[in-house]
Amino acid sequence: MATGHTDPQRRERILTATLDHIAEEGVASVSHRKIAARAGVPLGSMTYHFKGIDELLHEAFTRFAEHVAALFERRLNAAESAEEAREAVTDLIHELSDGPQHDLIVTHELYTLAARHPEYRELTRKWMIRSRQVLERHFDAETARQLDALIEGLALHRALDTAPHDRQLTSEAVKRITRTA
Structure with missing residues (x-):
């Protein structure tokens, strides 16, 4: 080395x-x-x-947000129809919740900082905008906002539940939100 x-x-x-x-x-x-x-x-x-711990943390969390945003993009850019986009969202929720707890924990550590510090709130805001823009390639802006929240919420619930819900429930939730999209 x-x-x-x-x-x-x-x-x-x-x-x-x-x-x-x-x-x-x-x-x-x-x-x-x-x-x-x-x-x-x-x-x-x-x-x-x-320069200090704050710069280190901000750069590390920025790198992490890029990693998760790229995951969104890989999943959703491959979709060529609304139905494929729904499947991609379902896949994404399960990938985020079934994987190692590392990303889930880092995400929530970032959210805690964002709740307390404007510079991290701005980082999470940019991350949410990027996620929604990817979703907006397939769904209207309002639906994209709802899906973004659904992805976060269902991934968290699945990851923390001792008996996580199955793929069918996730798929049904995505379909309900996107029904008019």
Whole structure:
């Protein structure tokens, strides 16, 4: 592994380590020392790459929002009809809820920050706009807004329920919202 300034992947490792740490221990426990250790980088490189914890967190959450938005885009860009888009939304809900808890936890850590800090609220607002724009390729703006909320809500409920609902219920909920679209 390259060291010093010749390590082009160091910044990415730090961001990945930050998101992994948030998923395992929460935002409140993030420190330069903990992230440097997790990323396998010298402590001094933290301040070389990031002005402070706030910049580190904002960049990590921005990277995460890009990751989830890209997932939306991959699923929905492949759809060529409204019915395929409905299936893509159903697939997306199940992918988000059946996968590792990492993304679910990071999402809710971001939402908690957004509820308290305007700069994170702006990040989540941009993420929601991007998600809705992808949905608007298949549905009107009002329906896209409702679907975006449904995706978040059903994914959360499925992920946290000890007996998550099945695909049929998800599909029916998507159909109900998109019936007039």
